[in-house]
Amino acid sequence: MKKLITLLLMLAITSFSAFAHSDHDHYGDGQDITVKTTKVSGNVYMLQGRGGNIGAIVGPQGILIIDDDYKVVSQKLKDALKELGSATPKFIINTHWHGDHTEGNEIFGTDSIIISHDNVRKRLMQTNTIFGQAVPPSAAIGWPMLTYADSITIHFDGEDIRAEHYPNGHTDGDSVIFFPKANVVHMGDDFFAGRFPFVDLDSGGSVQGMINNVTALIAKIPADAKIIPGHGPLSTLDDLKAYRQALAETAKIVQDEMKKKKTLDEIKKAGLPDKYKEFGSGFIKTDAWIETVYKSYSKK
Numbered sequence: 570m571k572k573l574i575t576l577l578l579m580l581a582i583t584s585f586s587a588f589a590h591s592d593h594d595h596y597g598d599g600q601d602i603t604v605k606t607t608k609v610s611g612n613v614y615m616l617q618g619r620g621g622n623i624g625a626i627v628g629p630q631g632i633l634i635i636d637d638d639y640k641v642v643s644q645k646l647k648d649a650l651k652e653l654g655s656a657t658p659k660f661i662i663n664t665h666w667h668g669d670h671t672e673g674n675e676i677f678g679t680d681s682i683i684i685s686h687d688n689v690r691k692r693l694m695q696t697n698t699i700f701g702q703a704v705p706p707s708a709a710i711g712w713p714m715l716t717y718a719d720s721i722t723i724h725f726d727g728e729d730i731r732a733e734h735y736p737n738g739h740t741d742g743d744s745v746i747f748f749p750k751a752n753v754v755h756m757g758d759d760f761f762a763g764r765f766p767f768v769d770l771d772s773g774g775s776v777q778g779m780i781n782n783v784t785a786l787i788a789k790i791p792a793d794a795k796i797i798p799g800h801g802p803l804s805t806l807d808d809l810k811a812y813r814q815a816l817a818e819t820a821k822i823v824q825d826e827m828k829k830k831k832t833l834d835e836i837k838k839a840g841l842p843d844k845y846k847e848f849g850s851g852f853i854k855t856d857a858w859i860e861t862v863y864k865s866y867s868k869k
Contacts, residue, residue, distance in 0.1 A: 602642055604649040607803060609795050611751035612726060616649055618642040620669030621799045624746060624755040627653045628726025633660040635746050635755045635797075637673025646673060660684060660723060662732050663713060664757025664799065665740045666692035666772070668704075674711030684721065685713040686734045688742030688773070698771045735759060735782040739766065739799075741773025745786060754790055755797040759783060762801025762808055764851030765815075765858035768865060776820055776865040783813045800852075815848050823862040833863050 604618045616623040616634075619642050624635035632655045638646055647656040663671050663685040671693065674683055690713045697704045715721070720733045731747040739758040746755040758766065759782050768774040787810055790796070796804040819841055826836045837856050841849070849855030 602645050604642065604645045606649050606652065609751070609797065609803060610753050611748075612728075613748050613751040613753045614653060615797050615803055616646065618646055620672075621664075621667075621758065622755075622797050622801075624748075624753070624797050625650065625653060625658075626726050626728055626730065626748065626751075628728075630726050631655055631659040632657075633662070633723065633725050633730065634658045635662050636664055636670040636757070637661055637677055639669055640672040640675055643673045643676035657681065660725065662723075662730075662744065662746055663689050664746065664755065665689060665743050666697070667740070667758070667769070668707075670758070670799070671707065671711065674713075675708045678710040678712075682715060683711070683713040684715045684717075684723070684732065686732075686742040686744050687716045687718055688740070689713060689744075690716050692740075692742060692772065699769065700771075735785070737773050737775045737778035738768075738782040739774050739779060740769045743782070745782075752791060752794045753797065754786075754794055756786070756799060756809075758799035759786075760796065760798040760801075760804070760809060760812060761851065761853075762798040762804045762812065763847065764801060765819075765848050765853040765855070767853050768861050770861065770864055770868070774865075775868075776816070776862050780813065780816050780820060783809065783816065787813060815845060819845055819848075819858065820862050820866075823859055824866055827863065827866060833860060836863060 602619055604616050607615045609615050612627050614625045616625060618638045620638040621636050623638060626633050632650055650656050658681045661677055661681045661683045666689045693707045693712050695706055720731060723730045728748050728750050732744045735743050735745055743757055743759055745757060759779055768776050768779055790806055792806055794806060796809055798804050823836055837859050841855055
């Protein structure tokens with residue numbers, strides 16, 4: 570049984586390594602990829618390819634996008650953006666460093682100005698570790714040109730687009746992007762809609778930090794706003810509240826068991842209440858989430 574568990578864990582690690590920082594060898598030539606475009610509100614759109622959800626604003630000044638998916642998706646993403654007005658974004662904002670959100674930088678970086686939090690640039694320039702595996706630096710053309718410590722506002726296409734840093738949630742470089750006039754928020758990977766999230770502990774992520782960030786955002790986001798999650802369908806504030814409740818309640822369950830001196834294996838065996846079964850049906854399964862919570866709170 571232990572051998573089977575070890576094998577499954579290694580398969581999960583291999584899968585996430587591809588998820589976090591893929592290349593053409595992992596995904597072929599991209600011919601089978603489709604990019605779905607959804608109008609969100611006003612002149613803001615959501616595009617979904619193979620990696621993280623992409624936000625886009627379109628107007629007379631051109632196109633600005635939030636994240637740019639895997640490198641292998643770039644041509645299909647260009648085609649989808651061209652349908653909106655231009656295949657070449659003037660600006661790209663990276664919500665964090667993971668490859669399913671930033672690999673396209675290496676393609677779009679020749680023509681677009683890439684913007685990010687300071688830590689995103691730092692991580693794209695260095696070797697990082699995910700699940701014990703080294704992730705090499707990205708090509709220099711994909712490094713953000715403009716960075717910020719706390720926030721930046723870009724006045725573009727009639728919007729006052731604001732990128733704000735929310736520390737130590739999914740990673741140490743997460744940004745949430747606000748489109749106040751369109752009443753749209755792009756959450757990056759602080760929000761996996763309806764699923765347990767991946768919290769990158771090796772990149773400064775923290776379960777409590779993510780809960781704190783989501784709690785702060787719920788108090789800030791208008792009740793009728795439309796929310797683009799890092800992964801999953803277009804969402805509402807109620808969806809974000811349900812996600813926050815799931816994170817907070819399951820984290821407390823694990824912490825309570827830790828206080829009773831239960832081992833990680835014992836907590837996994839006990840599992841979580843059935844109402845969280847659906848949350849554990851995504852990329853991060855229930856056991857992986859329990860382990861993330863355990864490791865995150867063990868660091869204190």
